[in-house]
Amino acid sequence: MNKGQLFAAIGDLDEGLLEETAAAMAQSPARPVRPKRHVLWIAAALLTLLLAACGWIAYRIQLKEPNEKSVYQVNAVDWTSGAEQRAEISFQRAAMILHCDTGKGNELHGFRPKLDVTNKRVGVMTFYAAIQPPPALKPGTFLVRYLDVGMSGEEALATARLSVEQAASYYTKYWIAEEGETTPLLMMELLDAPMLYQDDLILGEFGGEAEIVSHWMEDEYECLAIRFTGEMTSIHLFLFHPEEQYLLHLSADAARFDVSDLQTIADETEIIRSKLYVEYKENGTDFYILSDPEEWLHTEKR
Amino acid sequence: MTDEEIVDLYWQRSETAIQATEEKYGSYCLTIASHMLADLQDAEESVNDTWLAAWNRIPPTRPQYLRAYLGKLCRSISVSRFRARASQKRGGGEITVALDELSECLPAPETPESQLELRELTASIQRFLEGCPKRERVIFTARYFYVYPIEEIAKHLGMKAATVRTVLHRTRKKLREDLEKEELQ
Numbered sequence: 001m002n003k004g005q006l007f008a009a010i011g012d013l014d015e016g017l018l019e020e021t022a023a024a025m026a027q028s029p030a031r032p033v034r035p036k037r038h039v040l041w042i043a044a045a046l047l048t049l050l051l052a053a054c055g056w057i058a059y060r061i062q063l064k065e066p067n068e069k070s071v072y073q074v075n076a077v078d079w080t081s082g083a084e085q086r087a088e089i090s091f092q093r094a095a096m097i098l099h100c101d102t103g104k105g106n107e108l109h110g111f112r113p114k115l116d117v118t119n120k121r122v123g124v125m126t127f128y129a130a131i132q133p134p135p136a137l138k139p140g141t142f143l144v145r146y147l148d149v150g151m152s153g154e155e156a157l158a159t160a161r162l163s164v165e166q167a168a169s170y171y172t173k174y175w176i177a178e179e180g181e182t183t184p185l186l187m188m189e190l191l192d193a194p195m196l197y198q199d200d201l202i203l204g205e206f207g208g209e210a211e212i213v214s215h216w217m218e219d220e221y222e223c224l225a226i227r228f229t230g231e232m233t234s235i236h237l238f239l240f241h242p243e244e245q246y247l248l249h250l251s252a253d254a255a256r257f258d259v260s261d262l263q264t265i266a267d268e269t270e271i272i273r274s275k276l277y278v279e280y281k282e283n284g285t286d287f288y289i290l291s292d293p294e295e296w297l298h299t300e301k302r
Numbered sequence: 303m304t305d306e307e308i309v310d311l312y313w314q315r316s317e318t319a320i321q322a323t324e325e326k327y328g329s330y331c332l333t334i335a336s337h338m339l340a341d342l343q344d345a346e347e348s349v350n351d352t353w354l355a356a357w358n359r360i361p362p363t364r365p366q367y368l369r370a371y372l373g374k375l376c377r378s379i380s381v382s383r384f385r386a387r388a389s390q391k392r393g394g395g396e397i398t399v400a401l402d403e404l405s406e407c408l409p410a411p412e413t414p415e416s417q418l419e420l421r422e423l424t425a426s427i428q429r430f431l432e433g434c435p436k437r438e439r440v441i442f443t444a445r446y447f448y449v450y451p452i453e454e455i456a457k458h459l460g461m462k463a464a465t466v467r468t469v470l471h472r473t474r475k476k477l478r479e480d481l482e483k484e485e486l487q
Contacts, residue, residue, distance in 0.1 A: 005419075005420060005423060006423070006427075007381075007446070008381075008420060009420055009423040009424040009427055010424075010427060010443075010446050010447050011374065011377050011378055011381065011447065012374070012420070012421075012424045013424060013427065013428055013431070013443065013447060014428055015365065015366060015367040015370035015371055015374065016366070016367060016370070017370075017428065017431060017432070017439065017443065018367070018370035018373055018374065018443060018447060019367035019369060019370040020436070020439070020440060020443075021439070021440045021443040021444050021447065021448065022330070022369050022370055022373060022448070024440045024444070024458070024459065025440075025444055025448065025450065025455070025458050026330075027458065
């Protein structure tokens with residue numbers, strides 16, 4: 001068989017089948033194909049609209065009327081773009097960097113000490129490096145950063161004029177209403193409202209996408225329940241104070257630990273020593289600090 | 303005028319049949335011929351030959367789908383014209399005449415066996431296409447029967463050209479597997 005025979009055979013197909021195609025092709029185009037020269041104009045128009053929307057959001061944040069209801073736009077995080085810059089920012093913010101066996105790192109998820117909002121130095125260990133490492137992060141690397149450096153949970157509560165119990169009650173009420181049961185509040189932090197828009201501060205910590213699942217007013221707060229869908233799905237509660245422009249972040253999902261507990265982590269995780277890290281000792285605990293993030297990234301790229 | 307009325311005119315041997323056919327399907331056949339020949343003059347001649355062929359074949363034929371029937375005729379005539387033109391381009395003049403004379407020594411190219419093989423091949427493709435989803439079937443026949451450019455198929459079906467290319471690639475691959483399977487049997 002050659003292509004000529006195949007072509008000839010196709011030429012003798014059943015007329016019913018050919019009629020079906022002729023009828024489909026006789027229809028006017030299902031979707032007009034835009035001439036290519038218009039693509040740039042359309043892109044420019046879309047960009048203008050996007051900039052206008054961004055401007056409008058910024059304007060609303062800056063010039064919010066007292067008690068005016070606002071709607072937050074939480075954008076998806078694309079881990080595939082700008083991963084290196086994100087990793088670099090994470091490194092810069094990290095107070096401590098541990099490198100250990102990935103399997104051991106996963107065990108750290110069970111490590112959830114009590115809520116300690118009164119402790120001056122609490123840390124959040126970002127586990128995504130172990131579960132779903134962004135492209136620029138080396139598996140088995142855990143970044144530890146202190147939240148609210150210069151402002152403890154206690155100070156945050158003082159600013160919000162709330163007690164631990166009052167903060168927890170917002171959280172509990174939401175979970176009881178939505179799920180019929182609650183989870184313990186393990187984390188609280190105070191953020192500037194615009195931070196909700198910055199991937200690296202909130203979304204970056206969890207990765208994946210985020211969407212507002214519930215939005216309501218309670219007391220003087222505008223409450224937002226936001227679902228983060230990344231390496232794990234979790235719902236966090238944000239209380240926005242429209243007059244004082246701060247944002248309380250309440251969550252049960254971040255694994256928290258006291259700095260003194262790092263000794264336990266170090267003991268249990270069989271830290272792997274690497275020439276890229278320099279050993280740092282504090283109170284008899286082995287810590288490994290990245291010597292040079294640039295060099296690390298460069299080495300990884302090679 | 304409906305297709306049935308036009309066919310009736312052919313059966314009555316009324317010359318208005320050709321006029322009616324040209325009015326209704328002139329641009330359709332010209333599109334097919336243009337796709338095959340890429341030359342307007344040649345295409346127009348093919349279309350005129352199509353009307354003549356239809357006149358000679360109806361009756362006794364009574365096509366169920368007049369449009370598809372004319373499409374087949376036009377395609378076949380355009381293919382012959384394309385081959386003749388290609389043959390002229392290869393040499394033309396005396397060498398073409400000499401080669402044509404020599405071809406008389408060769409066994410008949412269309413033996414009953416080869417015609418049977420061709421019919422079997424057509425039946426295989428027909429079965430294959432009937433088993434395909436409509437979208438794949440339409441894209442395949444639009445490309446390989448009507449010889450529509452890919453961009454035009456995409457435009458008519460509201461798809462991206464890249465998608466049409468992908469569908470064609472997959473359908474060709476499936477057809478190949480299907481034909482190989484049938485050959486084994």
